[in-house]
Amino acid sequence: MGIKALGYCIVETTQPERWDHFLTQVAGVMRAKDAADGAMQFRIDQRPFRLRIWQGAKDHFTAAGYEVTDAAALASLAEAIAAAGRPVEHGSADGAALRGVAAFFKTSDPAGNGLEFYHGDSVSAEPFVSPLDIPRFITGDMGMGHAVFQAPNFDETVAFYRDVVGFHETDMPRFYFGGGGPDDPGMGFAFMHADNGRHHSVALGEGPVPPSGCVHIMLELPSLLEVGKAHDRMKAHGYAESASLGQHYNDETVGFYVQTPGGFDLEIGCDSLVIDPASWEVTKHIGISIWGHEWAWQKAMKEAAAAE
Numbered sequence: 001m002g003i004k005a006l007g008y009c010i011v012e013t014t015q016p017e018r019w020d021h022f023l024t025q026v027a028g029v030m031r032a033k034d035a036a037d038g039a040m041q042f043r044i045d046q047r048p049f050r051l052r053i054w055q056g057a058k059d060h061f062t063a064a065g066y067e068v069t070d071a072a073a074l075a076s077l078a079e080a081i082a083a084a085g086r087p088v089e090h091g092s093a094d095g096a097a098l099r100g101v102a103a104f105f106k107t108s109d110p111a112g113n114g115l116e117f118y119h120g121d122s123v124s125a126e127p128f129v130s131p132l133d134i135p136r137f138i139t140g141d142m143g144m145g146h147a148v149f150q151a152p153n154f155d156e157t158v159a160f161y162r163d164v165v166g167f168h169e170t171d172m173p174r175f176y177f178g179g180g181g182p183d184d185p186g187m188g189f190a191f192m193h194a195d196n197g198r199h200h201s202v203a204l205g206e207g208p209v210p211p212s213g214c215v216h217i218m219l220e221l222p223s224l225l226e227v228g229k230a231h232d233r234m235k236a237h238g239y240a241e242s243a244s245l246g247q248h249y250n251d252e253t254v255g256f257y258v259q260t261p262g263g264f265d266l267e268i269g270c271d272s273l274v275i276d277p278a279s280w281e282v283t284k285h286i287g288i289s290i291w292g293h294e295w296a297w298q299k300a301m302k303e304a305a306a307a308e
């Protein structure tokens with residue numbers, strides 16, 4: 001049992017044009033040919049898509065798709081997840097073809113966050129070319145990046161990812177956004193890695209699932225130069241900054257957060273720590289950021305206080 005990497009993310013949208021603009025003009029992602037069912041597909045490397053954006057009735061993160069090694073691993077994972085009481089819906093052959101995979105199933109974690117698992121990935125015959133000349137995104141064995149969810153039933157959901165799915169704990173902190181006084185119980189976080197060097201391929205925060213269905217996803221650029229240029233594009237096109245440039249303690253990523261048309265954030269970063277999953281010892285960081293990362297809500301509170 002084990003998870004190879006985050007392979008793709010699927011998003012439902014009422015505003016496909018806005019997503020297209022955001023991804024191609026801010027993130028520098030390549031728009032591929034639309035899928036057979038009309039969904040938009042976006043690439044950051046040789047995979048046929050990393051983001052599948054389909055037009056629906058709402059703006060909602062549908063699922064993060066994680067890859068497992070083979071058909072046997074997929075079958076035993078489906079069994080384990082069903083035995084843990086989560087719904088398992090095996091994908092059709094058409095659904096697998098749309099995803100560029102051999103087989104997949106849909107499920108959700110105990111908080112209801114959408115997940116898919118698959119095996120048998122594919123590559124596109126066409127080279128990856130960023131519309132904004134980004135030389136490459138950091139993917140390969142480490143997958144497309146990470147996805148972050150929230151769970152009110154935090155302990156149960158963390159146990160699901162660790163004991164049922166097969167992710168491993170990387171950093172298990174508690175963050176005190178309210179100053180850490182007696183009235184501040186803090187908020188649990190779980191950063192978990194797959195069987196690759198990416199510090200976390202999934203993370204969970206303790207709290208209600210946001211209406212968008214996701215907290216953020218992260219894409220990694222090859223340099224600070226590319227992150228800075230992406231930050232300029234966000235400002236030039238008027239997209240809302242959710243957190244200013246900064247650097248995380250735990251995965252050392254330098255980057256910023258921008259609100260996507262889906263309501264959740266996209267973290268665009270670089271220089272992320274690569275761990276050795278075989279020898280990693282679980283950490284418990286006490287802070288989120290070494291520097292920067294002023295969150296939009298912190299900025300708003302400061303401005304409100306100044307206006308009083």
Ligand SMILES: [Fe+2]
Nearest residue numbers: 146148218267
């Ligand atoms: Fe992140």
